[in-house]
Amino acid sequence: MKHYNIPIFISHFGCPNACVFCNQKKINGCETDVTMKDLKKIIETYLETLPKNSKKEVAFFGGTFTGISFDLQRQYLETVHKYVKEGLVDGIRLSTRPDCINREIVEQLKRYGVTSVELGVQSLDEKVLKATARYYPVEIVTEACNLLKEYSIELGIQLMIGLPESTFESDFLTAKRALKMKPDIARIYPTLVIRGTKLEEMFKNGEYKALSIDEAIERTRKIYSLLESNGVNIVRVGLQPSEDLQEEGVILDGPFHPAFRELVETEIYYKFFCSIAKKEKRLDIKANERNISKLVGIKKANRMRLKKYFNIKIDNSIGKNEIVINGRIYSRLDILGKEINESDSN
Numbered sequence: 614m615k616h617y618n619i620p621i622f623i624s625h626f627g628c629p630n631a632c633v634f635c636n637q638k639k640i641n642g643c644e645t646d647v648t649m650k651d652l653k654k655i656i657e658t659y660l661e662t663l664p665k666n667s668k669k670e671v672a673f674f675g676g677t678f679t680g681i682s683f684d685l686q687r688q689y690l691e692t693v694h695k696y697v698k699e700g701l702v703d704g705i706r707l708s709t710r711p712d713c714i715n716r717e718i719v720e721q722l723k724r725y726g727v728t729s730v731e732l733g734v735q736s737l738d739e740k741v742l743k744a745t746a747r748y749y750p751v752e753i754v755t756e757a758c759n760l761l762k763e764y765s766i767e768l769g770i771q772l773m774i775g776l777p778e779s780t781f782e783s784d785f786l787t788a789k790r791a792l793k794m795k796p797d798i799a800r801i802y803p804t805l806v807i808r809g810t811k812l813e814e815m816f817k818n819g820e821y822k823a824l825s826i827d828e829a830i831e832r833t834r835k836i837y838s839l840l841e842s843n844g845v846n847i848v849r850v851g852l853q854p855s856e857d858l859q860e861e862g863v864i865l866d867g868p869f870h871p872a873f874r875e876l877v878e879t880e881i882y883y884k885f886f887c888s889i890a891k892k893e894k895r896l897d898i899k900a901n902e903r904n905i906s907k908l909v910g911i912k913k914a915n916r917m918r919l920k921k922y923f924n925i926k927i928d929n930s931i932g933k934n935e936i937v938i939n940g941r942i943y944s945r946l947d948i949l950g951k952e953i954n955e956s957d958s959n
């Protein structure tokens with residue numbers, strides 16, 4: 614059954630923090646807060662157009678939902694819960710900070726039908742958290758994740774790569790630590806310098822240097838492979854290229870690409886193909902036509918880089934999650950890399 618989110622952006626509402634990378638209004642493209650009347654109107658407008666036979670969830674994004682007052686959270690949840698009780702909406706999703714979660718809050722979320730909570734974890738390196746103006750210890754994140762798991766609420770995590778004071782190793786270590794919290798879904802965002810943020814100042818006075826696109830792809834590739842090969846559903850990689858974000862002068866620096874995920878996928882396949890070509894000196898690939906463009910890579914990058922060996926044919930008898938190379942079948946796990954899958958002692 615097809616799934617739809619009914620998005621509700623609660624712009625910077627309730628957030629007293631000032632994380633160096635965040636300009637909430639620019640990221641979510643919304644400048645106003647949401648009243649209960651607005652909330653009902655948004656839901657009803659979506660319900661009129663979405664197919665009846667589909668899974669629909671109301672998604673509170675863009676803010677620190679559980680950072681707003683307890684009573685106001687209840688009002689929002691109560692309003693949506695009416696639609697859940699009537700069977701018009703299947704659940705409620707929201708995003709928040711790890712330090713805005715406690716038992717009382719989670720009990721209330723559960724009571725009103727919240728199905729999924731995404732935590733803006735960003736980093737699990739205390740040096741990075743501090744340099745990013747997120748002043749809480751890493752244990753807070755573990756406690757928040759454990760609570761959500763205890764109440765059987767789907768756990769989502771958002772990770773950022775390339776934050777101030779981060780390194781290749783610290784970003785990967787963050788992903789390994791995050792994996793121990795058993796997330797169900799994840800989003801990975803490379804850090805961008807957005808106009809009007811503290812990071813803009815840091816960038817302008819030389820305190821912060823953004824990752825290049827190649828560095829960002831390489832860091833993300835490892836984290837993405839680690840999470841996916843351990844069963845985490847990666848729902849987004851790279852910021853959504855909203856109109857606001859693409860306005861002239863909004864992104865001042867950083868590895869922004871509207872098809873960032875495809876760039877990462879291209880690199881995953883490239884590394885895999887290289888490992889085979891190195892040993893076997895040929896790449897006779899057969900795959901389902903649905904996978905061909907991914908294998909060839911964005912702008913045919915893999916075909917061009919490996920042109921000496923690259924020979925690809927469509928074979929629709931091959932499953933979506935498999936490819937055949939030089940007569941041998943490989944699964945998605947093979948492609949993601951076993952060495953990553955088996956790693957982790959930290």
Ligand code: SF4
Binds near residue numbers: 625628635636637
């Ligand atoms: S990232 Fe989240 S917690 Fe930080 S300032 Fe923005 S809305 Fe607030």
